[in-house]
Amino acid sequence: SAVISQKPSRDICQRGTSLTIQCQVDSQVTMMFWYRQQPGQSLTLIATANQGSEATYESGFVIDKFPISRPNLTFSTLTVSNMSPEDSSIYLCSVAPGQGAAGYTFGSGTRLTVV
């Protein structure tokens, strides 16, 4: 299965600022996904990022708040913009399984605290 490097692993940010999270995959993947895990809760899909097209956002998430880039088949970034304490969460990227495999692979997550 793919190996994902996600960074930063954690950050403490001031409200009103923005943070860009990076995910690098060791193989080419068509679809990458960004999730949010709020404290003590399950994962919520933010958006699906396909290379060469705009990301598809889930209900409740908008591009102005969570802009995503997908410049090639191995890399994606998620920016959390104009942060507030409510954005404090773990953010995870994920890739779909390769052919013949099942089960998405997740990055190790970025633990964001907004103060």
Added chain:
Amino acid sequence: GEDVEQSLFLSVREGDSSVINCTYTDSSSTYLYWYKQEPGAGLQLLTYIFSNMDMKQDQRLTVLLNKKDKHLSLRIADTQTGDSAIYFCAESDNFNKFYFGSGTKLNVKP
């Protein structure tokens, strides 16, 4: 979205078996998964089962699927302190969307 329900906590003694349960609502689920999240870490795929199977065993892990009742369970035999983590069940009807349960925090007492 689809509903995936899990109990929030489970506490067992080291060496006992743990059984974590999950129910889901989507009858078109193709795959059902169990992920493990250790403190401060991302999600690790433990095992998965295709919807046309009713059981899958992988070393200490046994997954049981009752498709009629939409019930999935994960049994961990000989539970160790290193198994302490949050366990998420998830289902997908295709390779585009996952629906996760709220996670079950397993506490293994020595």
